[in-house]
Amino acid sequence: EAAVTQSPRNKVTVTGGNVTLSCRQTNSHNYMYWYRQDTGHGLRLIHYSYGAGNLQIGDVPDGYKATRTTQEDFFLLLELASPSQTSLYFCASSDRVTEVFFGKGTRLTVV
Amino acid sequence: QQKVQQSPESLIVPEGGMASLNCTSSDRNVDYFWWYRQHSGKSPKMLMSIFSNGEKEEGRFTVHLNKASLHTSLHIRDSQPSDSALYLCAANTGYQNFYFGKGTSLTVIP
Numbered sequence: 001e002a003a004v005t006q007s008p009r010n011k012v013t014v015t016g017g018n019v020t021l022s023c024r025q026t027n028s029h030n031y032m033y034w035y036r037q038d039t040g041h042g043l044r045l046i047h048y049s050y051g052a053g054n055l056q057i058g059d060v061p062d063g064y065k066a067t068r069t070t071q072e073d074f075f076l077l078l079e080l081a082s083p084s085q086t087s088l089y090f091c092a093s094s095d096r097v098t099e100v101f102f103g104k105g106t107r108l109t110v111v
Numbered sequence: 112q113q114k115v116q117q118s119p120e121s122l123i124v125p126e127g128g129m130a131s132l133n134c135t136s137s138d139r140n141v142d143y144f145w146w147y148r149q150h151s152g153k154s155p156k157m158l159m160s161i162f163s164n165g166e167k168e169e170g171r172f173t174v175h176l177n178k179a180s181l182h183t184s185l186h187i188r189d190s191q192p193s194d195s196a197l198y199l200c201a202a203n204t205g206y207q208n209f210y211f212g213k214g215t216s217l218t219v220i221p
Binding site: 033035040041042043044045048090094097099100102103104105 | 143145147153154155156157160162199201208209210211212213214
């Protein structure tokens, strides 16, 4: 079974704070994704990557940075967190024409 | 602009009934369609995929695809309360850019 591990699972931060969400996959997949999920909006793609050192901009990138340090590790950075970034964040991985495997999610609250 | 549209937004069916969910892509470059199921508090998991015109059946679940209209549908027969979940449609191109719809929330009433 493909494995995608996210940490932390829950995070509370203050407005203006720095947050880093971590994701590791052990599937040897080339593609990794960060999504946010909000009621009424479904899953929205923030950033994705084709491999170590590669970064592609998704549909809702404003306020987010991402970095793919290795094939396994993909990080999402919020440098000045705002309440609008309160959401459920999913990391995922896939390979060419295969299903996307999701992590268990990180619930982020910005107060 | 949402590249994958799903309907209805929510659906209630009685136990044992048929649930029909629809999905259309507005991106003509899309090649592959996927259906994911997300139970409350869980992450999405792939239910079925379809890449060619026609129909594919797996147990109580059937998917149809019409590539000309970029429309896919998921049909669940003999619906069970355990089928209650958010159903997400996804589409992607050969460049591996997955787009998800907003989902259909299915409730199966015992």
